[in-house]
Amino acid sequence: MYDQRTDEYQDIRDAVRALCAEFPDEYHRKIDHERAYPEEFVEALTRAGWMAALIPEEYGGSGLGLTEASVIMEEINRSGGNSGACHGQMYVINTLIKHGSEEQKRKYLPRIATGDLRLQSMAVTEPTTGSDTTKIKTNAVRKGENWVINGQKVWISRVQHSDLIIVLARTTPVDQVKKPSDGMSIFIVDAKEAQAKGQLVVKPIPNMVNHETNELFFDNLEVPAENLIGTEGAGFKHLLSGLNAERVLIAAECIGDGYWFTDRVVKYTKERVVFGRPIGANQGVQFPIAEAFIEVEAANLMRWQACRLYDADQPCGAEANMAKYLAAKSSWEAANACIQFHGGFGFANEYDVERKFRETRLYQVAPISTNMILGYIGQHVLGLPKSY
Numbered sequence: 001m002y003d004q005r006t007d008e009y010q011d012i013r014d015a016v017r018a019l020c021a022e023f024p025d026e027y028h029r030k031i032d033h034e035r036a037y038p039e040e041f042v043e044a045l046t047r048a049g050w051m052a053a054l055i056p057e058e059y060g061g062s063g064l065g066l067t068e069a070s071v072i073m074e075e076i077n078r079s080g081g082n083s084g085a086c087h088g089q090m091y092v093i094n095t096l097i098k099h100g101s102e103e104q105k106r107k108y109l110p111r112i113a114t115g116d117l118r119l120q121s122m123a124v125t126e127p128t129t130g131s132d133t134t135k136i137k138t139n140a141v142r143k144g145e146n147w148v149i150n151g152q153k154v155w156i157s158r159v160q161h162s163d164l165i166i167v168l169a170r171t172t173p174v175d176q177v178k179k180p181s182d183g184m185s186i187f188i189v190d191a192k193e194a195q196a197k198g199q200l201v202v203k204p205i206p207n208m209v210n211h212e213t214n215e216l217f218f219d220n221l222e223v224p225a226e227n228l229i230g231t232e233g234a235g236f237k238h239l240l241s242g243l244n245a246e247r248v249l250i251a252a253e254c255i256g257d258g259y260w261f262t263d264r265v266v267k268y269t270k271e272r273v274v275f276g277r278p279i280g281a282n283q284g285v286q287f288p289i290a291e292a293f294i295e296v297e298a299a300n301l302m303r304w305q306a307c308r309l310y311d312a313d314q315p316c317g318a319e320a321n322m323a324k325y326l327a328a329k330s331s332w333e334a335a336n337a338c339i340q341f342h343g344g345f346g347f348a349n350e351y352d353v354e355r356k357f358r359e360t361r362l363y364q365v366a367p368i369s370t371n372m373i374l375g376y377i378g379q380h381v382l383g384l385p386k387s388y
């Protein structure tokens with residue numbers, strides 16, 4: 001049977017599964033109902049070292065690759081949990097690991113590895129520019145030993161549970177650069193200190209999923225010059241490697257969701273008897289489940305391909321985007337089949353289907369919407385004219 005397959009990451013899977021088993025459906029359901037943060041769960045993942053998987057050993061982490069990190073994320077979602085509460089650290093940290101100075105890495109990474117510090121947030125999206133990132137209006141101006149940041153961001157997640165935020169700001173006006181993607185820089189911001197000084201205001205956005213996300217307002221936020229990550233003006237390029245990691249990890253989460261939905265719906269449709277036989281004996285029920293499962297499996301292959309390229313330091317923009325596209329689409333198909341064939345019970349909180357259904361729906365829109373992926377493939381892979 002497929003569900004008894006093992007792979008070379010079985011040790012990681014077994015360990016993460018054992019940890020997740022301590023946080024059963026009831027735990028995640030209650031957290032969702034209360035719109036709370038799964039603090040104990042994230043703490044347990046941190047204590048067990050999983051949140052430091054990508055941090056090199058010399059900085060106190062386990063020095064694993066994106067492939068292993070993706071397995072951790074997949075298992076969390078496959079267990080019925082939601083990696084959305086903690087996945088930020090996995091991919092945001094990559095920007096610091098790949099582009100941070102030695103001094104920055106020594107300052108932050110060991111404390112992030114032990115859990116003393118959290119780097120869970122990355123502030124890119126803005127209310128008036130949305131997916132058109134190169135048009136961002138948040139700007140940073142150098143004044144003496146500081147950068148001074150002004151502007152506004154939207155949908156910035158986990159700020160209440162992060163000590164640090166990576167912020168993208170324009171440092172050279174767009175009309176003074178060669179390419180629109182030039183002239184932006186990334187900064188590491190101490191979220192608590194900035195709020196204490198009144199230079200950063202955080203306003204939560206109530207939303208459909210239990211996803212802690214916010215509007216941010218920067219009012220003459222002073223950031224020490226040494227908090228610039230990488231090269232001034234190359235921030236967008238630096239972010240891209242982190243964004244590819246983000247896409248692959250989210251793909252893995254969707255794959256975890258896809259297996260969760262197919263497991264649950266298979267079990268339910270074998271047991272539920274209507275018109276004298278299990279509903280799963282009907283082709284009208286069985287085929288959409290089989291179709292979703294096939295699509296999850298195919299998405300999984302593209303996820304391994306993207307992971308392999310990323311870990312080998314090869315270009316992987318196309319594969320990371322395609323993995324995210326296929327995985328988000330297939331988990332959504334699986335979610336639809338799962339809720340449909342649970343009938344009315346799909347809507348009952350106690351089955352967790354409606355919660356996971358909401359959670360997985362997000363990934364058609366964030367962190368990059370499906371249309372933007374199609375535009376990327378059209379232009380950068382197929383050589384079609386730029387469409388946006």
Ligand SMILES: Cc1cc2nc3c(=O)[nH]c(=O)nc-3n(C[C@H](O)[C@H](O)[C@H](O)COP(=O)(O)OP(=O)(O)OC[C@H]3O[C@@H](n4cnc5c(N)ncnc54)[C@H](O)[C@@H]3O)c2cc1C
Nearest residue numbers: 122123124125130131155156157211213366367369371388
């Ligand atoms: C719960 C949640 C958490 C988030 N967390 C973060 C975070 O931590 N940090 C962060 O920086 N951002 C975050 N985001 C923002 C997210 O990345 C954006 O919502 C997403 O990139 C889409 O941008 P937008 O909402 O501005 O949509 P828009 O850019 O306004 O687009 C709206 C729709 O129109 C489509 N569209 C736009 N232009 C075109 C075109 N030319 N062709 C075809 N279709 C088009 C888009 O695909 C999309 O479906 C989060 C969002 C949510 C909902």
